[in-house]
Amino acid sequence: MKYHLLSDFARHCVLGSLRTVRETIEAGNAPDILGRETPYKFGYAALVVYGAQHLVISTGTRLEPDHAADFAGYTPLHHACRTQTCLELVRILIQAGADPNQQDRWGCVPVTGALQVGCAQTLVALLEAGASLDIEDGEGMSPAQFAPQSGPVTTAIVQRWIRKREEKDWHTHKLGCTPFHAGGTVTLKPHYEDIGKMYATSDVLRFAFGYEVVSKLPRRETRSVHVPHIRPGETKRMIIKIQVPYDVSTMGPRRDEQGDLMVFDKKRELVCRIRRQDDEAGYLRLSRTIVAKGVGRLKAYFVAEMTSVDQLVVKISEVLAEQAF
Structure with missing residues (x-):
């Protein structure tokens, strides 16, 4: 001007x-x-x-x-x-x-x-x-x-x-409201590999379209891998977010059902990927649940538990309300 x-x-x-x-x-x-x-x-x-x-x-x-x-x-x-x-x-x-x-x-x-x-x-x-x-x-x-x-x-x-839910119901969820059972869960093998910094898809799109991106995230928010600390005999329970691969051309999930699923919790104590080649049946069951019931068919929140860093049990029978992460 x-x-x-x-x-x-x-x-x-x-x-x-x-x-x-x-x-x-x-x-x-x-x-x-x-x-x-x-x-x-x-x-x-x-x-x-x-x-x-x-x-x-x-x-x-x-x-x-x-x-x-x-x-x-x-x-x-x-x-x-x-x-x-x-x-x-x-x-x-x-x-x-x-x-x-x-x-x-x-x-x-x-x-x-x-x-x-x-x-x-x-x-x-x-x-x-x-x-x-x-x-x-x-x-x-x-x-x-x-x-x-x-x-x-x-x-x-x-x-x-x-x-129109009460705010307390949106922010909290009782992890033990429904017990884990084999029919409602899927057991997956986490894959830990550093692939560089991660950025939110929304921020990438804003930058691409010329909008100002003002958020400055701490290092842990952008890390692409983190192995959780689990003590011997401990069952670690958490709420996790899982994202399916994103197709920029359609702004939706990839139709070929390929690419790794990204998994992390709010504190980024767990950051890993789920690969189709490690367990095709489990991968497809989880990814199709996200596409069918998740936010924008791209991501969903679940209760999960881990007894070791090599085993992630996800309760897919219940997709949680959207969380602020």
Whole structure:
């Protein structure tokens, strides 16, 4: 944006000169604050979002969708939801009357932006304000359908919201609610091999599409292998996440059922892979359960136990609710 082409008032909005903006409005010297500038038809509230994260509408101006949208149909709320750092501004916009279900020219709602950048707090704020997860864009994709590509935390929030479960039920699960039995479990051989750093698929996609990736993960969160410590005679029980191989072209599981399954727990005390060549029947039984019942047909959470580092027993009879990892 060429700031020297903006009016003085618009430039103060972009630079976050809140005092000057307020004084100009109170003195009656401001242009119509529901007006637009630049060929892109940015409203002044959108310019504030774009620039300095302060807001003209603190004067009490109500945001009406037809007045606030730019040429692409983006409202200030759309802009605010496409960054990780505008939670306070999102709340101000909602309080000022911004519609959380307003669609842009392509049919996308603000929730979609929050999912694209993986901002959990913004997502919760929108949902609490009445944002719908079922509004489809021009390609027939709703936020609920897109959520599995947004990362584990936002996916868990969406699924929790859909199910309307109490938060304590979402965060906890009694490991012993149903005993392990042969018919409901599959026993697998973990494969431990360092294949370099691991990154979340959602972060890789954000980077590929030009979105800012601000998460800085500790080293243990990116390691591709870790052998758990199991004492002699100990049965180690845990909740694990298992991911099937991802097909970038279809944004779904690989149809040929090839490639290793990635397994890890929340603390990354266990990080391993399940290879088809080590136990084809067990591999297929597990991967098909994930495709049939998992989140976006790509991943699922299970209760598992280990009595040694070479044996992983997974309770596939019960797929758990989405966890925040």
